[in-house]
């Protein structure tokens with residue numbers, strides 16, 4: 001398990017990351033979200049040891065992380081550091097060897113990854129001759145070439161076309177299935193919702209929410225939607241609830257307790273037909289907007 005404990009980082013007077021704590025459990029795909037400048041990249045850089053930590057610590061397997069631990073991680077930095085003039089396959093083999101792989105093992109792993117990302121026919125081309133999206137695919141291959149024990153990926157999905165997004169998502173799921181903790185940042189909340197087991201939401205350098213998507217949904221205000229056969233303006237007079245919205249036969253309400261739900265439904269049935277009465281589960285986007293507002 002990767003643990004981030006009270007991490008803090010300043011740039012001059014500005015506190016970019018302020019007492020940030022969260023866990024990335026083994027086998028858990030954890031989405032790291034937050035607006036521009038929230039502190040995601042700074043946190044990931046501290047996890048990987050490329051930026052000095054001003055407070056707190058990073059732990060791996062229950063003890064302070066070491067340089068050797070970090071070398072066994074797969075890291076995709078925000079600044080995509082590939083050598084533009086080097087052929088794609090040679091570059092991946094070189095990176096694999098830097099991580100201690102033998103030349104044949106690195107070549108085999110690189111070839112398999114290039115095939116997986118539809119780049120087998122570009123193996124001999126220089127990186128700079130690839131489109132940005134394809135360079136991004138090579139960068140992903142570089143992060144996973146040496147069979148990492150944890151993955152820390154800064155916006156791995158940005159710039160990918162839908163097919164590459166699917167390959168990337170499959171790859172991350174596969175690593176998670178093998179028990180690898182995976183932390184990735186993204187601004188694509190729909191993707192995070194679809195893919196993640198857990199979420200960490202950062203705002204202004206602080207963790208404003210974290211947990212599984214289900215835990216976050218349940219921790220927010222639960223709303224109910226009532227759709228009746230006729231106008232439901234009368235719900236405003238029902239005690240024990242807050243009306244969020246009323247539009248003709250549809251009302252969105254927050255119940256203060258369960259008994260009010262029963263009362264509301266009974267009243268609606270007494271007045272006519274009820275087409276729907278259900279809990280409204282918020283999406284990750286809605287939770288995000290609420291906690292970062």
Ligand SMILES: Nc1ncnc2c1ncn2[C@@H]1O[C@H](COP(=O)(O)OP(=O)(O)OP(=O)(O)O)[C@@H](O)[C@H]1O
Pocket residue numbers: 011016034035036037038039040041042043
């Ligand atoms: N090297 C630096 N020098 C000065 N300030 C920095 C430096 N790196 C980051 N910051 C500041 O730290 C804060 C957090 O930045 P960071 O890049 O970590 O955010 P982010 O969540 O990754 O944003 P984005 O989604 O835009 O990539 C910002 O206010 C940024 O301006």
